[in-house]
Amino acid sequence: PGYTQRGGSVFSTWYNGGLRTTTYFHNMIGLLTEITGSPTPSEIPLVPARLLPNGDSPNPVLPQKWFFKNSIDYSVSLNYAVLNYAQRYYDELLFNIYKMGKNSIDRGSKDTWSFSPKKIDAINAAAQADKSVLSSAGRGGMAVKYLDTVMKNLANRDARGYILSADQPDFTTAIRFLNALIRTGVGVQKATSSFTVAGKNYPAGSYIVKTDQAFRPHVLDMFEPQDHPNDFKYEGGPPVAPYDAAGWTLAYLMNVKFDRILDNFDGPFEKVPYGELLKATPKPLPSGSGYVLSAAANESFLAVNELLKGGSEVYRNTADGSFYVPASTKAKSILDKAEHGFGMRIVAGSKPAKAVKIAPSRIAIWDTYGGSMDSGWIRFIMEQYHFDATVIYPPDIDKGSLKDKYDVIVFVDGSIPA
Template sequence: MKNHLKTPVFLFLISVFVLNTFSSIAQNKITSPEEFFGFQMGADYKLARWDKIVNYFYELEKQSDKIKVTNLGPSSEGHPFLLLLISSSENMANLDRLQTINKKIGDPRGVSEDSLKAYIKEGKAVIFESMSLHASEVGGTQMSPELAYDLLTKDDEETQRILDNVLFFMVPCFNPDGQVMITDWYNETVGTDYEGLSMPYLYHKYCGHDNNRDGDYLNLQESRYMAKAMYVDWQPQAYVDHHHMGSYGARFYVPPYCDPIRPYADPLVWRELSWYGAHIAYKLEEDGFQGVLNAAQYAGWGHFGWHWITPFHNIAGMLTESATANYATPVYVHPEQLRANTRGFPEYEAQSTFSNPWPGGWWHLRDIVAQQKSSAWSILDLAARNKETVLKTAVIKAQNQTKRGAEDNVKTLVIPAEQHDYLTATKMINKLLQSGLEIKKANKQFVAENRVFGAGSYVISLAQPKMGLIKNLLTETHYADNSWTRSENGVPYRPYDLATHTMYEFMGVNVEGLHSDLISDFPILQELENVPGTVEKGNSGYWIDGKQNAAFLVVNLLQNEKIQIKRVDKAFEGLHPGDFIIEKAPAEKLNEIAVKTGLSFLPLSKIEQEKIHTVKRGRTGLFQRYYGGNMDEGWTRLCFENFGFDYTTLMSEEIKEGSLKKKYDVIVLPSDRAEAITGDLKGQNKLEAEEYPEKYRSGIGKEGVEALKEFVKKGGTLVTFGNSFEFAADAFNLKVADVTNGLKSTEWFCPGSTLKVDFDNTQPLAYGMPDEGVVLNFSSPAFEVVPGRHNDDYTTIVRYKDKSLLKSGWLIGEKTVAKKQAMLSVKYGEGEVVLIGFRTQHRNQTDATFKLLFNTIIR
């Protein structure tokens, strides 16, 4: 009987145990990417779309306490911008404490050595990795669900060490808008004749491929999210950005960079890149990957995008570059198609940094996903194994840089309150604050080194951890000119991007250097600056300062309200050419605009009508094309929108229809090749263009050229930037030559440098500009009027100085452009063609020359 009674009880207990076990398993079961998406990440002909990927990460968050998903906000076009944190549940419960430690390690000023030792022992390595910043480089975002899944489900010693010792922040898609565009484009074309073709328009509303050039100016919403996370909230010890490169070289580039390197980073940063890179390369080889290259191809002096600017934040900033496929369509590479011939990689042969060449064959998206996951994991593994070394090195870098700043010849930078454009100076300060710099603001007038600085001046000590960033952005810099940057016969190697990224010069802000450490009790800025605009009425109304870029935003807002505005042509009563006058306007509207823009409406005592004219805002068309789009056009859109300019996107077909003067007063041609504007493509470019569906081909053709000529003859203004000059010169038969045309790089070479110029601010197109300044020349045309019967039709607006042209960057052959025109206007019928040779609105960064564009529209 006992046995009879025992059996049911035993079976019952077993069943309860089994049910509880299965219930526990069910609660802890984590959905794999393959289960969720229905295919393996990187599978041929399959791309997971961003909205589905977002849902997957939120599903993981429900299933595990080791992942935290944060939506930092909407992208430029409204998609979620996610930041993931993956770490142990214990670390997740202790984030406030760990963040405090992270900040002390990143900026150890005033912290005792004993406290720092304790922080190093208690703290965790903070690692950031971002994926698919370039949306066409799909591998990183496709890899990210699998990387997260592996970290959450593996239970081996290595994984546990990572979770225990690392706070891993992952941006699974740096460009959500582009990811959606690319995925939709690929899905639309897969299985058709157009499968694998690059998308015909920009894969970001404003910048396309250029979003990795925004780690300093933070013009894009996505950049501001990243900056707050990585420059302010958490300072990582290492950061890696996962990219793709061409299909016909190495299979995978990993750190470190090759030479030259940009100055002012702590030397330990460059050692760290070699350390991390060696570990990544070793683990890739261990895992059987071929074709891995390091210490070649990508130089340590690059643009100031994310992986190249982070070393100056004392972060080991790196990138990986995978050989690409045609999105999710595999490519076949013949052995003879494999090429090298780049920095540190002269031939496609085995070398110490490329010990295992890939022989060719099929290349799949899955290959990219696998190698990127291996590299991403390796960074975490090395940091976890050496957590205390990583944190100790972070402290040393911050201390070293602070000491270097304190001992530098220039120890303090002052941004005086008195500026040509004080609101742009404030805008620059806010960009620097978003980059995590310590900035003080003078609450009273002060004297330093026999100079008087007004209240409201900003003071930046170089004795702080991000000294290297300050030196690069706010002091004159020069690109290396040595054996790393020239061939044996003296031919210069082009920098990866610009030769300088001197923010203060681009933005036209005056920065004064002091040789002493300015000791003051001025308060440290704790939040972004907000300049309050004021409104004060005079006997004849109001005036606003035409030197301020923000004046054009104010004018556009007033014009939207149908408020009449006048502009000064000759000085009177303290006003200067370019200032704006408002005689009558509702006070409440002016107050609203003053608060919004920070610009003050000043009292106008009297008006001299013969010295002013009524402002007309031109109806503006901005030319856009296909064949991958034009980044200069995208950035121009952002510039227009930031300053309230209405514009219409103008495509080839509308231009060819003619009658343009009925709709437009101003047409802008962003910098582009003449054949890309006309559609008269030749050779390989023509063959590639003809691969696209008819609706995605562009070019204005002969009909469009005639339509533009008619537009200008009837009183329109055609504005050309940079290389679009060639189109205008040919189409309009202008008697203007580009003096740089056809020269060898040993004769003329200006790869993104600031050059000194004179502005003729008596001309309406240069109203509001200073007498002299700098412009950004990026292999830009410089003009010379060919002698003829109508020389008086050509008016110089901006002219290069006669000598000592270079301010920052690299310049060879200054005599080529000395005293030549940088910008001019040409009469044509009743209208004009405006030729702006330099980068007047380059990436929405060159605020110093925005007015030269704005003045073509506000006349």
């Protein structure tokens, strides 16, 4: 008694990044259960409006004292129910997994159109512009031609694939993105020589992700922007905020450059062995009096931090933001270990006219006792790129003399009272 579903919960299934929802886009069943209760006994309150059964809560629970054992019993019962269902219908479940994968491959092999809130708006706009919103059947519907203006428009087709050119500014980050896809079972192809698609030339070493594969929904989810519905409490009223993240396109978050291809295409492509992560092939450093590292590549900042820690001189070009490193045995040793084989731009060059010598900054990150999620994420990012940072707490701030200890203090949202 007391279980609820669908409209009985405040959750939505819009966000696909959780353990429950990622499985949906990999042809599996995902379940999320949350149960009231804790080790401390509590009371189920009387809420008269929840005593009448309905489609969301068909078996209401009565007011009562609630113990932790009740929560555990519910959880065990649910686990047995899932195992029982899987055992009784395993043939059907396995076939459905196969069928969903096959359907995805088929859909990725032909022209398809997916509905979205913006496309629904476009259908409505087409009808309103024509002033003929009712069908001849007189049932209050629109003529099908308005659907066709949007859902048969070739420009609105789903992508057949995506091309990540090897000559983009931060190819190393593009490789990290591709490895994230590979870890989730997505197939990737690599160009063995230069090729042309839709009139654009691409160099050898570029990567291709096609949508004619079993986990096509996940591929689309990682490349395409989310289109969250415009939910309002009532017409002209305030918007209803999404329960969870409303946008998470990984290619956008990582600033990966790619081309979205709508027509079927092919080229000198070879499949990356399934599940095999992409690895850098180190390239020899160029010879010269110094090295120039592009600021457009995230990996350059990691290399610069290692150079500074190793005692090498590093200069920042104030004209374009790039880094200049005078050639030395020490600098060469550090840069040889950098992943510039994946596209981190290290070229030979001389010291720029507008070069400023840089040194490591003394960085502090605000945190609170018990932990701040935002602060933790910033700390994680800094660790990935080898920025040394000290975590400080309110008592450290109260002691004062902060400018004698730090050059930069990072305060996250909510750290400073309004």
